Amino acid sequence: MACPRPPRHEERGYWRPATxxxxxxxxxxxxxxxxxxxxxxKAxxxxxxRKLEPVE
Structure with a gap:
């Protein structure tokens, strides 16, 4: 999967921990x-x- 943060200058892109x-x-x-x-x-x-029962 591609990194969501584009690289800046000569740095590589990175993944933020929250992502x-x-x-x-x-x-x-x-x-x-x-x-x-x-x-x-649900809406x-x-x-x-009516009541929904989620099934995994």
Missing amino acids: VLQLLANTIYRGSFIYNGSAYS MARKEK
């Missing part, structure tokens, strides 16, 4: 998927007044 932590916390990048876990699914269920 790496966000990637590792993301369920998709860890290899797990949660069905009915998206913000859109639609709230609008329709």
Whole structure:
């Protein structure tokens, strides 16, 4: 994966620690998927007044 920070002058690009932590916390990048876990699914269920049960 390409580095998100562009290199300056003669330096190399780098990954910020917070960016790496966000990637590792993301369920998709860890290899797990949660069905009915998206913000859109939750909002639609709230609008329709039904309860969702997320399934990993």
